[in-house]
Amino acid sequence: MHATLRDPEPPLTRSVEDYLKAIYHLSSQGGFAATSDIAALLEVAPPSVSGMVKRLSETGLIEHVPYRGVQLTAQGRRAALRMIRRHRVLEVYLSQQLGYDWDGVHTEAERLEHAVSDELIERMAKALGDPQYDPHGAPIPTAAGEIEEAELVPLADAPIGAVIEVRQVADEDAARLRYLAEQGLTPGTLLTVTERQPFNGPTIAKLRPSGEARVVGQELARSLWCRVVTP
Amino acid sequence: MHATLRDPEPPLTRSVEDYLKAIYHLSSQGGFAATSDIAALLEVAPPSVSGMVKRLSETGLIEHVPYRGVQLTAQGRRAALRMIRRHRVLEVYLSQQLGYDWDGVHTEAERLEHAVSDELIERMAKALGDPQYDPHGAPIPTAAGEIEEAELVPLADAPIGAVIEVRQVADEDAARLRYLAEQGLTPGTLLTVTERQPFNGPTIAKLRPSGEARVVGQELARSLWCRVVTP
DNA sequence: TCAAGTGATTAGCATATGCTAAGACTGATC
DNA sequence: GATCAGTCTTAGCATATGCTAATCACTTGA
Incomplete structure (x- = not known):
């Protein structure tokens, strides 16, 4: 109900989705993700990150503290968790339904996660019995955007x-x-x-x-x- | 054997793949695909097509006869048939394995075809028993790039x-x-x-x-x- | 044969994303 | 507190792709 009333969030580009995922992972422990860490993770030059950071904060997906780093806003976190759900559901699907090795699913999921529809992800998840963890043991966020935070x-x-x-x-x-x-x-x-x-x-x-x-x-x-x- | 010896063809962008598919479909009957027809099929303005046509002929994927239209080269045709194989295998997979309707597979396949690896397509094809036709009855090119030309x-x-x-x-x-x-x-x-x-x-x-x-x-x-x- | 009309191309510009080189800031060290 | 190393940002540029407006070329009808 609420979800359908929310402003339709505009589609994000592949790059933007990758940045959000990277920022999610880098800021999940400490508070801020540093420019150079994002650059290293995405294998781009630091100035490219600065440029993207500017655009992302203008669209409200992240908060930027200059020379400090960035954090996701609620909207950015939602988008990042959506990508992570896609990635992990894809990994489980590829390994269980299509015989991919435990170690080969990542690269394939990395590309597919930007192209699949929400509907396809939900169909895959249902076909798998709504798995909770991906093949590497990482928790899969729910379609509603909740993720298990375990003490590990x-x-x-x-x-x-x-x-x-x-x-x-x-x-x-x-x-x-x-x-x-x-x-x-x-x-x-x-x-x-x-x-x-x-x-x-x-x-x-x-x-x-x-x-x-x-x-x-x-x-x-x-x-x-x-x-x-x-x- | 031969295939692995061939020069590794550089990865194509999503746009380029779409143009090649469009040109394949439009020139499959008559000889040339017209700029305006390509523009209509891809829903872009005709000058955008002219620009892309220039780039594609420089890279040897198409032949361009100004004011006439374009045709695929052997290399372009190979790339187009590879996309069509991907598209059609995806359509069969989505409809048979994930319960998509006959009429709902096209849009999903349209996005996925640019993101899947050859390996994934071959795994899907094998899981389906190497189907010959997609759900709409269109013939699926082989991995080697052969396609059935039926008299219909x-x-x-x-x-x-x-x-x-x-x-x-x-x-x-x-x-x-x-x-x-x-x-x-x-x-x-x-x-x-x-x-x-x-x-x-x-x-x-x-x-x-x-x-x-x-x-x-x-x-x-x-x-x-x-x-x-x-x- | 030529003029009009249709369709194709070029010119000029916009956006997203990337890069390198140069300048600006911060935090640690003396 | 001054300086320096490291990090971040800005400046300026490149490429791919798209657009609109203006121009050009082919075809066809008079």
Whole structure:
């Protein structure tokens, strides 16, 4: 009801959608997304970001504090979450219905997310039984724009002895994702951290229930986000 | 083998892909596609077409005879057929796997065709059992770029008394497509033309085997392309 | 054969997006 | 508090695509 009464938001370009997604990801932790970080994520030069930032703040999608960074407005956040829903539903669909690998879905979804209609996304979601998580374990926003905010810690910071569940893999590199899949370190896996080497060394964990040991280097252990099941 | 050795053709923009498709359709009968026809089909102003035509002939995708019109080169034709394959595979996929209506697939495919990868199209085609025709009966080019060229006549010209098969509906208007579906006039339907009213009047045909009569106005009968089964 | 009309092209401009080079700001260090 | 390194922004430009208005060329009818 309310949604249909709202002013019809004008269609956004592909670029704009990419900027909004980037800003969402970069500002989800701290408050502001920095120009140079946006530039690095989107692989454009910083002045291109400045230009786009000006346009986006004029249309009310972001707030810009010069020399500080940008934040999404409510409208910008809505648009960003819509893109993220599209991306993640597409990832699940491609991997479950079309046999894509866990590590190959990202690139395809990256292009499709700008072209699909809302109707197609909802049909895909329904065909999949309205999934809550994408293949990398990231939560899928609802069509209404709500997203689960879970308390997760990187495996590298997980307390020794705790039972933890791998929830999310924050890495898009196909080779790394493939490696994690081979190691059985996919969302849903339960682990006990047994040991952590000093000086940013690897984390050592046992798979549950099998008890097999896994040695996870510092870098990977930073991108494996986990939920602490029993401390 | 050969395909992988060919120079990697540079990615085309969405606009360019649309122009090539339009030129393919407009020049499939006669030799040349006229500027004004391209402009009408793509809903742009004629000078925009002139500009694009210049760029496309510089990159070798089309041949331009000033004041005459344009034709696709071999390279342009290859690119156009690739888009048409994408479009039609998408239409079949959307209608068979995601429950889209016969008349609703076109718009969605129109946007997606520019974003999907070749790999996704081949996965969809395989999941569908490599279909030969799209939901409107149009032939789907092969991945290698071959397309069936059938001898079809509009229902409006079909000989009286002949048994004919509806093969293809050359109309994109959703309401008209829905109407034809209601009337049972979809690709594969067999008919006998019993009568044609003079002065461009309607064609009257009987469905086979049921014998039910259908009165088809001149305009629709021009967009229903048929194969003559027995003269 | 030539003039009119239709259709195509060119000229000139607008917008979105990107770039490099140069200048402006901020925060940390002495 | 002054300076410097790093970051951000502005200036100026390029490309792709679109538009309108004006001009040009082909065809056809008188």
